[in-house]
């Protein structure tokens with residue numbers, strides 16, 4: 001097990017309906033496995049346990065284990081409740097601890113522990129000029145959508161509200177893939193004909209397994225990639241949740257646990 005002093009934690013909107021919080025906790029205190037020693041910067045994502053014997057677990061896909069344990073609002077092995085990163089100290093099994101690259105700042109790397117993204121029309125200029133996007137397409141703009149028909153190899157759909165899939169299938173080339181990573185409260189309608197006509201695929205993905213997550217963080221560290229964040233104090237969380245519901249954030253909230261947990 002690894003004892004962690006929490007410096008920052010992030011807020012994730014996909015799970016607002018479930019638990020309204022998620023933890024990404026930084027700084028290892030006590031030695032766990034070989035790669036972690038006292039003072040290492042570490043992170044914990046949305047999982048803290050699984051069965052470790054099923055096919056998914058054996059293939060480093062603990063995230064799809066039927067017995068996986070979320071890091072918040074779940075029951076741990078010892079029947080205690082998990083509370084995510086909303087605390088100043090956390091204990092985690094070393095399998096679920098991600099080693100953070102030394103060169104990445106803790107706050108801007110925190111969102112990588114559980115991935116996701118969202119955007120809106122107001123962010124077009126920023127996406128192209130600041131984030132390096134090649135182009136920007138607004139799904140509510142029929143002219144732009146028409147011009148982009150049959151041009152995409154794949155779409156990562158992050159929308160967590162009910163929305164039509166048919167326009168998205170229209171954007172895909174033949175053999176294109178629509179990957180859903182949002183979690184709408186109600187079922188989406190699945191138009192089958194557009195799938196048949198282009199041998200297109202619709203699939204879902206929750207989060208990465210621990211091995212994949214470590215690889216992704218290492219990649220971010222190697223290329224010095226960080227997330228755009230807004231740092232908030234602990235007592236701002238409820239306001240942040242309301243703002244998330246309105247997509248009013250660029251692009252992730254990260255809570256400064258170390259400085260503000262005990263004040264709130």
Ligand SMILES: [Zn+2]
Pocket residue numbers: 050051052053054055056057058062065066067
């Ligand atoms: Zn398992």
